[in-house]
Amino acid sequence: MNVLVITGSNRKHATSTRLAEYAAQLIREKGHDAVLFNLYETPLPFYAPDEKMEDNTHVAELKSRMLEAKAVILATPEYHGSISGVLKNALDHLGQSYFSGKPVLSISSSGGAVGVSSLLQLQAIVRNLHGINAPEWISIGGSQRRRFEATYDGYEEYEGSSDIEERVQRVVGSFLQLAQALNPDQKP
Known part of the structure; x- marks a missing residue:
């Protein structure tokens, strides 16, 4: 199954992007295709x-990848209690024909405790x-973000590190079950 992961940050090493990359890795490990559309690397016009x-080649690429996708992950940092402007702009370029009937997982990263408002x-x-x-989403915040920071080397211990990974794995697994139920003809 083809899953499109749209990362909606304007930062090179955003924790929301790294969280989305981890989710894409888990999806690939389950035998599915996961394609990242990074709005930092592939900016769209207003x-x-x-x-x-x-x-516009970037708009055309986003639309093409959305049509190919059977499921979608939207990743955003939480800015001032909302989604990022670049992600909202990308969603404005798309319409119902790109999302209709597709399962969507929302994930966020917040400098505060959690990014529930954006979700x-x-x-x-x-x-x-x-x-x-x-039915579930992923939100990381505060010290939970450490696992997804650019300087994280995998050897550091921090409070809740295994809990975060287990939660992401569980939610991504649940999302794939939903996507598979909605796309029974798609095999990993």
Whole structure:
């Protein structure tokens, strides 16, 4: 099954992007395809409904990858209690035909305790795009982010490190079960 992972940060080594990369790794380990669309590396022009943007290679690539995807992960940092502007801009470039009937997992990283506000907003957007929200989400915050920081070398111990990985593994597994149930013809 083809899963598109859209990372919505404007930082090179964002913890939300690294969390999304970890989720993509877990999906690949389960035998599925996981493609990252990193909005830091592949920036999109500002959405303007009166302008045709099909000539923009990044917009065309995003739309093509969305059409190929059977499931989607949306990853965002939480900025001021909301999703990132670059992710919202990317979602504005897409419409219901790109999300309709597809399972969507929302994940976030917050400098505070957790990024629940951004996840609630993502789920509202997904509903309006006729996607199917996964019943669980992933939010990391505070010291939990350490595992996904660029300087993390895998040898450091920090409070809750195994709990974070176990939670991500469980939620990604649950998301794949939902995606498989909605796409029974797709095999790993």
